[in-house]
Amino acid sequence: xxxxxxxxxxxxxxxxxxxxxxxxxxxxxxxxxxxxxxxxxxxxxxxxxxxxxxxxxxxxxxxxxxxxxxxxxxxxxxxxxxxxxxxxxxxxxxxxxxxxxxxxxxxxxxxx
Amino acid sequence: xxxxxxxxxxxxxxxxxxxxxxxxxxxxxxxxxxxxxxxxxxxxxxxxxxxxxxxxxxxxxxxxxxxxxxxxxxxxxxxxxxxxxxxxxxxxxxxxxxxxxxxxxxxxxxxxxxxxxxxxxxxxxxxxxxxxxx
Numbered sequence: 241x242x243x244x245x246x247x248x249x250x251x252x253x254x255x256x257x258x259x260x261x262x263x264x265x266x267x268x269x270x271x272x273x274x275x276x277x278x279x280x281x282x283x284x285x286x287x288x289x290x291x292x293x294x295x296x297x298x299x300x301x302x303x304x305x306x307x308x309x310x311x312x313x314x315x316x317x318x319x320x321x322x323x324x325x326x327x328x329x330x331x332x333x334x335x336x337x338x339x340x341x342x343x344x345x346x347x348x349x350x351x352x
Numbered sequence: 353x354x355x356x357x358x359x360x361x362x363x364x365x366x367x368x369x370x371x372x373x374x375x376x377x378x379x380x381x382x383x384x385x386x387x388x389x390x391x392x393x394x395x396x397x398x399x400x401x402x403x404x405x406x407x408x409x410x411x412x413x414x415x416x417x418x419x420x421x422x423x424x425x426x427x428x429x430x431x432x433x434x435x436x437x438x439x440x441x442x443x444x445x446x447x448x449x450x451x452x453x454x455x456x457x458x459x460x461x462x463x464x465x466x467x468x469x470x471x472x473x474x475x476x477x478x479x480x481x482x483x484x485x486x
Contacts, residue, residue, distance in 0.1 A: 294391045294457070331456070
């Protein structure tokens with residue numbers, strides 16, 4: 241897994257590439273914890289290049305989003321597709337997160 | 353095939369399953385779902401089967417007609433992963449528990465899953481049909 245971040249106005253765009261599983265999920269949480277510690281609260285997670293997610297990955301997404309929501313922040317997801325979308329749909333995670341077809345549309349929704 | 357039950361062996365374990373699925377002719381979507389199910393089983397063994405020492409996880413793959421059959425076993429403490437209760441998938445973000453999804457995903461991504469305890473071994477049998485719903 242690889243994580244790239246960029247800042248768009250007040251929103252952090254976090255691009256996750258590869259696999260989010262029992263091995264890599266702790267790295268995902270650590271990255272977000274560091275961003276939260278830096279004061280970031282608005283996030284768009286770009287999952288276009290995420291090829292696989294397991295329950296450990298879902299747990300990391302949920303735990304992180306809960307932490308951010310506790311700080312009055314928001315995590316939106318963009319570009320979910322393929323087998324990752326199937327895991328999301330089956331798990332009911334599609335209704336937990338605001339989801340968008342592109343980072344641009346997520347940014348528009350978040351920043352207005 | 354036997355692996356040390358350590359999280360850092362997950363990718364090797366999953367690669368074995370993926371190779372079996374490709375040989376069997378399982379399509380990409382079903383193979384990906386099977387990877388999720390198998391990860392749940394392997395990670396559960398790594399975390400809970402051997403609380404006081406290290407141990408192993410073994411996997412045997414075979415076919416029964418149009419089904420790929422995987423049997424994953426450990427010789428750790430007796431535990432039926434399939435008895436875990438399903439999560440409430442309708443809850444919102446603050447209500448939703450962090451966890452409890454593993455068993456649910458195993459059932460969703462296989463056509464049949466069963467547990468038995470034989471001669472001190474936990475054996476989880478996962479069955480995936482070549483074509484969904486056949």
